[in-house]
Amino acid sequence: MARTKIDYGIDLGTTNSAISRIDKGEVKIIKSLDTQKDTSPSCVAYNKKGSVLVGDAAYRSYRSDSLKSLAKNAPLNAFVEFKRTMGTDKTYHSTNISKDLTSEELSAEVLKRLKEYVSDENINAAVITVPAAFKNNQIDATRKAAKLAGFDHVEVLQEPVAASMAYGLDSKKKDGFWLVFDYGGGTFDAALLKVEEGIMKVIDTEGDNYLGGKNLDYAVVDQLIIPHIQKNYEIDGILSDDAKKAEYRGALKFFAEEIKNNLSFNSSHNIYVDPGDCGEDDNGEEIEIDLTVTQDQLKEVLAPVFQKAIDCAVTLLSRNNLQGSSLDSLILVGGPTLSPIVREMLEKQICKPDTSVDPMTVVSTGAALYASTVELSEEIKDQTRDKTKIQLEIGHEASTVETEEFVTVKILEDKTEGTIPEKVFAEIKRGDNAWASGKVEINTLGEVIDVQLTEGKTNVFDVTLYDDKGNLLECEPNSFNVIQGSVVGSATLPYNMGIEIQDINSGKVVFRTVPGLEKNKSLPAIGAINNLKTPRQIRPGMESDYLEISIFQGEHGAEGSRAIHNHHVNTIYITGNDFPALLPENTDVDITVNIDKSQKITGKAYFTAIDFEYDFECETVTDHVETAWLDNEFKKGLSSVNELKRKGISSEELDKAEKEIQEGKKLFESSKDDTDTKQQALSNLRKSLKVVDKLLGDREWPELEKELKEAFHNLEEINREKGNEQTTQIVNKIKPDVEQAIRDKDSKNTPQLIEIINHLAFELEKLEHAMGLIYSFDRDFDSIQWKDRNAARSLLNRGKQIIVENPSFDSLRPICADLLQNSGLTDDLDSTQNESAKGILRG
Template identity: 35%
Template sequence: MRDTIDFGVDLGTTNSAMAVLDDGGVAMVKNNAQSDYTPSAVWIPKAGVIQVGAAARDRLERDPENVQIEFKQAMGFADVRREFTRSGLSLTPVELSAEVLKTLRGDAARRFGEAPAAAVITVPAAFLLNQTNATSEAAKLAGFTAPCPLVQEPTAAAFAYGFQNETSSAYWMVFDLGGGTFDSAVVSTVDGELKVLDHAGDTSLGGKNIDAAIVDRLLAPAAAKELGLKDFRRDNPAWRRNFAFLRVGAEAGKIALSQSGQTQVMLDLQRGDGQPEMFEYTLRREDVDQLAWPLYRRAITLCREALAKANLGPSDIDRLLLVGGPTLSPSLRELLADPAEGLGIRLDHSQDPSTVVARGAAVYAGTVALPRTAVAPKRGEFTLELSYPPTTSLTSVPVSGRCATPGGADWSRFRIALNDPARRPSYRTAEVTLAADGTFTVDALLADLARNRFDVELMDPSGARVPVSPDSITITQWVNEMTGQTVVNSVGLTEADGTFTPMLLKNTTLPAKANQPFHTTVTLRRTDTGAAIRIPIVEGERRRGERNLAVGLIEIRAEDLRRDLPRGSEVQMFFEMNESRLVSVVAEVPLLNEEFDAVVDLNTRTVPDPPTLRRLMNEVEARHEQLREQVEVTRSDRARGLLMRLDDQGVVPSVREEVASATTDESAAVSAEARIRGVQAELDDIEEELRVPEVLERVRDQIEHCRDLVDRVGAEEDRTELADIERGYAELQNTRDVPAAEQLSEQALDLQVRLLRRDGSLDVEIFNALRASQDRMSSPAQARELVREGERLIATSNWPALPSLNRRLRALLPDDGRGTPNSGIQQERK
């Protein structure tokens, strides 16, 4: 009987695999074909017949209407269904993934005589909450009866490399390029603890992107020309079968190029009249490398970002651990080894890149105890509540517990010991007398780098052994202990000004809690029918909330209030995430003595429709070109560098291709939406960099104005504050941080206003600004009359009357088009 989960599953885009931790080592659970991995493909030729794996994948060319592949990225979207034409069935990506998991579970049942109750299942590091939630749902549908913990794919790979690795102190980086996703992670092994320091990833970057590029830019144009195929596009349903053939050929050709410089792609394609014709194409490694180069550069950039967040550089990393089938590419390995273009870190491919994630998941599974069903003991039966580490890097550990039996017993006359008869030489702990309440602690010595299985021996007052449940425990001793689950992506809220404020930070160990005070930005009156303060809950790492994924919303509605809520009222936000990554968010309003819960529904997200994606893509391309022109005009080196990085990775053209594929492929639509948000965020950075000179000039002018005012009417505390602002301005010359500059500008403006009030000239400044805008006012004639009156007030030094006149002028200003202030919450800025 197993004490820990022990089984690990790599649920992949292209292939899936299961491994098991057994007898202190890790082994793959082979399928019926005696292969270590199973293609993530489902074939339903008719109702009641489902085939998963190689048999399904082999049918893709002959029966594409009844085979489904690459459904992993579409998990977590409520409106996605994959059709099987002949049977009339349609399955969701969750249901399809469940079929793959069910097959792997069946493979384990055939080998061990019983299907595992649970398995640790891997997910990409960049998977969002709705996608991880969908993975858990798939595990339930597959028949796992106990909760299945999820672990990030690069973390699992690190566990596989770190398991029994005796390096005392080192830094590693995982480079995990899979079929549909890319993940990188920075890992440390220090004093027996294996810890992920930071990670970065892209759920839309993988081997399938290379396959798609081969099809779209090489094979499809050549086939259309050679065979005379009209309107030959991926999104044309008439050519769906041909594109299925080309996709298979592209993948097979790419794999063959790992061993040779060129290969022949030979396929039977359908002509327009439905007749087959042979298509032959010579696929060359250099052509594929050219297509893959921008994708490789994107992956390398993500690695560098993960290193920077961990405050490390490539020279600090001892080994680059290669994971995923595409890392077999000689060109990619050559690029990664290059310190200038790649990372320059020593490559380690000692593990099979196709199975290493499953192996690492099994290693982690050995640290997770299986839930035991509590059974009430009968009279004369003895039960134990035990506490001990399932895995440890220590050579001696305490095993604590409490013994119980109906009616109780004189426990001080009972003794307990742990016995490992299989060890050579055999080992048994010292016998320990139980305390009067039935508690005990036994110290057990462990065999190094081994799975230690102990029989629990409970002796009654006569010295005879009595049956006890559980009657055995297992403790695995290994070199590196694994840290627990972490927050995959930061979760927080969008403030009223659009800023994203993370509350549960990425890489925080789970379970995690956080709370922080905010303040309302508008007054909410009970009589304001339909009015509400809305607090969006979002997931991601982008600075602007709209560039992240919305996962929930808190609404404080006027109609629900017992009294008015003034602007500036405190709102205390509480965030919590458990080890299963379930999130709860509560807003507490002390003034009302009320709490408002967030609605976090991860099962309602839908795939964006193609027209929306095309519109968003057009906006991205227009903005991209506009910023390119501005970069050339301003000659900002930093902005030019950001733009070149974006262009070098070929992101915008590749997203356009995914948008084109969205008509027939919902996975492409999901990927395109996420990548459009990413491109917009990168364009935000370029735009912000272009604003740096303007913002710095404004702050400089404000500082000069403040200097004049401080000289005239300033006190000592004003001089001190001005000196702080000047130091902040000096730092901005190097950091060029626009948000920080805007904050400094606000601080300088506050100082200006206080000094102008003291000087008596604030109302004159306001009047002069309004006078400059009189031609834009709703009634120019009335505005001119008020301006003349204001000039008289100033000439006669009638200062008390000037504020009232300014209010009358301000009322004539046109609506700026922005409407009412954003109703939300904001941090208190200092």
Template identity: 50%
Template sequence: MRNKIDYGIDLGTTNSAIARMENGVPIIKKSDTLKDTVPSCVHFNKRQDVLVGDTAYNVMKNDNARALKTLEKGKINSFIEFKRTMGTTHTYVCPNMNKDFSSEELSAEILKKLKSYIQDENISSIVITVPAKFLNPQNEATMQAAKLAGFKHVELLQEPVAAATAYGLSSKNKDGFWLVFDFGGGTFDAAILKSDEGILTVKDTDGDNWLGGKNLDDAIVDQIIIPNLQQNFAINGVLSDSTQKEVLRNAVKFYAEEAKIQLSFKDSHNILSNLGDLPFEDDNGDEPEIDVLVTQKDMESVVAPIFQKAIDITKELLKRNNLKGSDLGSLILVGGPTYSPILRRMLKEQITEKVDTSVDPMTVVAKGAALFASTISISDEVKETTRDKTKLQLDIKYEATTVELDEMVNLKVLKEKTTGTFPEKIYADVVRYDGAWSSGKKLIGEKATIVDVLLVEGRSNSFEINVYDEVGNKLECQPHQFSILQGIGGLDGMQVIPYHIGIAKFFHTEDKDLFLPAKGLEKNKKVPATGVINGLKTRSAIRPGMIKDIIRIPIYQGDFNAEGTNPVLNNFIQEVIITGESLPALLPEGSDVDITIKVDRSQLMKFSAYFPLLNHTEELEIEIMKTEPPTEELLTQEISKAKRTAQKINANEVAMELEALEAQLENEKGSADGKMKILDGLRKELLKLDRAQKSAEWPKVEQALKEAFYELEDLIEKINENDDEGNLNMDKVEAHVQEYKQKIEHVIKDKNIKEAKELTSEIERLDFELRNAVTGNAMDAQLLLHLNDNFGSFHWKDAAKAKQLINQGMQMTTAGKTDAIRPLLVQLIELMPENEKQTLR
């Protein structure tokens, strides 16, 4: 029985690997073809056998070529790169199995294959890596894949954190900033970490879930191979049909992959197909062949723009953290495409000369995952199922990571977990993996015994626990070993939230819903984390026992600049629905709601809503909703609409990017992955448009804020000149004015429209109160008269009650009793809908 998980899996888009801790060292477990990694490829043959890895990959090449005979997409029984559609509703049609497979079902087959490489024990617990920029639906799908593969206890780990763990243990550079540049098969992550005497913390992350080696392959296909075919053969008929074009692109992609790999080591490569490799006829009845010489220069013109996207994301990440390339101690390369000399040169030219190639980009994530796994305790549930109670059961407590050279370990006997008969006196000798240190025999029992262990610097230290009776006979115990990672610390708090997590909240000043992050769940907060949003108001009354009375709270994830944006431009997670069915009493409109969202180490969420008026809490699991891939029609329509907006506000750069997305859509509309990638690109451009529109609005908002403040200053000056202070506390008023000055300076500097509008409303309210006070409540009387004259234009909740209050107030005004109008106005405003209340402010 293991005390810690000890196993890590890098579940990659194109290649995957598994590593295990052995004697304190993370060891990659070789595939059945004796390779460190296995292609993330699955094939189902006609006998309904499941082939995974190299065998499946080789079959897929033939499968894709055979599909050219009929140019029908549905004939394929081989699948790869399905990680790109994790967390979506997209499925893969498999004729041989007569069913459709989800991404997580296919991923589960990869995990089962990796698990099969471990022959000496059954694995129930695992650490699986995911891109740092994975959204909650993608993380949830990864967890589901692991459960389908038979794992009982699953922990998710961000890939850059895994890489930094492996790198940090061996690195001599224990202080300063590191940048993990993780360009994988399907995703890109950049992460800034700070190492302080071996204690690692993640400062910030960024990336793109649709940028990776797949994009390089697609670009080589689209810009080199297909143009060569077009030049020599009549294939326009195939290219004009989106399904046939996708079949052709898949069939020639192997040549692109080979060219990309060969040109990582050679100056030129001849892409050459054999007769019969492309078994279809062009428009003239000829069978096409590929024959094109590709040089390093040719390759650079195709792949450099894709690498540049990753470098631009990295530059922006450094910039917003006030760092330059020269501030970095190391730039750590992760992922197969980082072998490219083109990329390495670009990184040295644009980021830093300190590009570190000391770790294997293909295996560093799996090794880091295993190291991290060696610090995570196996769940109690799994421990109980694997416990051999005939052996002496031990409880071992210790810090799994440390930067110190010695560590304190607590050992005690769990007699209640042991069925075997054991002597009264039991001794334990803790021996280090290298045999160069041991604790000597120490008496242990049901109370904890402290053992100080000595560690070897800069590695995971494995210890064997040897247990003896009083006369020196060896006894069997569980667990019989443990490991402590020396030279690196802070692993338990290294992972951070990659997005703001929040809700769509209605803001009166904007008269619309905006994205509001939960306090405590802002981007880069350490996980596990808890976020709260207090003071939300119900928009309608919720009656107890009424399932049709609903409170809707939509949950979103938004990037670093998402606060205050249109919620639909962010990533929708799920809409939490609370009904009157479970409420103990009536919840009136406008009642307070306080929400709490808890995020665990794997970034999965739990939700609770507290209703102070009822002293009642609703606890809910957030069921993550799968994303629906967009249709070609929707993308065409939304891109066209965005282009019109961009042209209208002269957002020329955005307009150019939208045109590029249009071209991408024409090229990749036959692929679900391609359409998801285009949707992600469109969302980013729409966020830019949103900011551009706010920039255009800012001058008016700034002017309104300044005018409100100047009017308030003029009013205060007149009050002071005319000695109209009366019962006013002018010292307090002056303090407010000074506070407003500071806030205005801050708001104008940040050009924060939402805060500017809120501050304008606050200033106008104070102005109203002052004018009302010095004019004998004339402002209240004027508001009452406005409500009376425009009575029919308001949607009163109780018109009869409102009319009664207004008539009562008008009589008071006539009698000169204006002091008593304010309480009536408060009641009248409460009888209005929320949006109409705002018009009075």
């Protein structure tokens, strides 16, 4: 029978993946072909013949390759944990196929293999889960992987939502607060749900995309295995080379997993590796490992890593004025939560976890349940219809807490090619044969039938059609499901969605949340931010004139922070080519942003002055972090901390931020060229820099007074040299505000006043640059090979007239840009600009 719902759910995990489906109302975990396990390693390998291996076979190859890389410095042709680099420019090189592979391509191979586990039908639609803390570029990368794997219809679902759906169906707890503690192979999510009469609603989330089982493994490698080797062998040469060290740590990770898994059930465990199987030390001596680890030793190593996740969960509870005792359920998700160490820590610090669900399969199970509620796209339905059968449209709630449900049944005449009798009767019968509707006449307009549900389970109903003589008629679909006992509310926004604007008062380029798109808003969501201003005029047909709408994701406390300290999704550029008429400077702009339930972003910009609307789709950009740039960002961060200390500022906040920056720098320096490490370090650094920025703004009055006087004196000097009548009026207008601030010792508003003064001084510097460029072109006019001499002369005359009458950078900039284009010369006109001179909207 052709399916009308997606029905298939996939947990695409960092370490392991799983696929489940709804079959006759029940969730069926589809086992791997080779090992008949519920989960399959998210591992891809290429053998010497160029064939691809996925799952357990690939993992065996990965272990073998890793040992060879230790012993013989052989290249790796097997890959794991690529989920952590989804959405980045990281590639994995296979010498066996002479190709660089992206994370999306490797994930696609895992998805293809999961599809192959389904032997009785071809599937081209699925619900695929992602961590709640995944950024938009990571979600888009997941969709791309699914497309490469041949899926035509993909819905994305947050992992904690999937887990709560699976848990909620069987749970007797239908009210209260639930905390999903999802510690996976590569990511951590905590999701807080409020449940009322079985209706579940995610009210807040917290997470870390770079905290998972991988961090536990490396903690064991770095603190137990490598120190053991260092006691007996000289390996400083290996550890001092970033590339060699990364390979070495990766190869030793298998032994960490062995220790971790065995100590879940035993008091101690010994690993022994023959001489040479772990390669040679710096002196050419074959390395032998003979290490016994106790549970207490393991706990000492793993507890700090687990603590980071528990701290996330506690922060989440505190933010919502809750404690562990307030929870009705603490649901565990992910392989690492099988560890007795984390379970004991959770019981002591939050509450006793509920162990009634399998943390390894609960996500794919919940994804399949959710998939049973999602209609297939019409395109896919049409591909699979048997139009010789009477086609039906069956409408109903997919899940409910009620014991009765209204179901509409309608004949789709335009989708049916066979004969439809004049009279058609439908009978709906529950799968347990304990309830039936009796025959009800239906037609193309639709009929409503009230069905009875069995509590606390997925109810399967069969639909049978008859003609007026009682003959059976074939129909499609001929069954449907209704989940009774729990309803999962919509997924929620994991971050504040906002745009980059230049604050009119301070001149700073900051993150502004789009009202309606705050963190934890239910999806789909729509938000709008109105009355923004264009920074300069945009001339129709001029590509050099542009506005930019930069979309960012921000965490708690992002509002008003520097935009660059948040995650950049993408920038929409609207150029003069897009406008039908001249757009004046300071035109009002209204921005509307739509985010669908899979977090795809679309929107529009409306320009009131010319009654023009520009629609846009926001594709995400691939993340790339330059090593040298990030190194410099850490230096700048520590420099800002030292500046605060020199000024006598001391606080718990500052000490914590300094410690976090130093820890992040240490992490970064441990593997500077590793994409995953850089992304993790940058994510943590941004959080700390927001705190430092805030503290830099909270300065003491004597220092602020000195800075204010110096800034205003500098402005007056620049204005005397480079200003005009208009700027002189502005300077004179600001002067009383400066004097008043000094009289009042106004430490609250003075930082903003300093920003305004510095911004104006900067504008005057830019004005001088533009004026100088025009005079330079005028002086050297005859020696320049103009593309259009007449146009150039006209531009210069207009520029000189503006300089004489009332010059401003915004009025001269387009003239300079056109002159540069006409001359064929290049000049970094923006070199003297900060963000305020770009096409950033002001608000």
